Amino acid sequence: MRLILGSASPRRKELLAQIGLVPDEIRAPDIDETPARGELPRPYCERMAREKAQALPCGADEVVLCADTTVALGRRILGKPADAGEAAAFLWALSGRRHRVVTAVAVRRGDRLWERVVETVVKVKALSNAEVNGYLASGEWQGKAGAYGIQGRFGALIPWIQGSFTGVVGLPVAETAVLLQAAGIATCGEYA
DSSP states (O other): OEEEEOOOOHHHHHHHHHTTOOOSEEOOOOOOOOOOTTOOHHHHHHHHHHHHHHHSOOOTTEEEEEEEEEEEETTEEEOOOSSHHHHHHHHHHHTTOEEEEEEEEEEEETTEEEEEEEEEEEEOOOOOHHHHHHHHHHTTTTTOGGGOOTTTGGGGGOOEEESOHHHHHTOOHHHHHHHHHHTTOOOTTOOO
């Protein structure tokens, strides 16, 4: 079986390496990621992962892995910010509060689809102007849901999480390994 990673995210590729996998090919799906009116974060995230997996071609000898990560502040979806102004608004909204990071994983082999959703609670400390402006100046917020990456500088502003660290980064490795094994891809969790 060939493993196709349906994501251009370098973080997801790195996380796959943690379970002993290197994708045979990377195919980034091109779908509309606009939330439906009134759509809640978890159903939105599940739909995105599923639609990404279904949008990609999948040969008989291929397994396609797609994921979507969404930052949820209550019922509000904090996606990838369009600019530094929106990133600042997201960071101030998260400051001193808990929020959820929802990551949905979809694995497809032929007509079969395996899915899993992982939610992690994340606490952001009360941020100062210097911390917000310094993080914005770093540029690390670009292309990241909720305007932050826990694996970078912003990790110093998160005193605790409850759940999957790798799910917050973008691919919950334990759950992903189970899905891939179900689809016929051996991971480092399987020993002869």
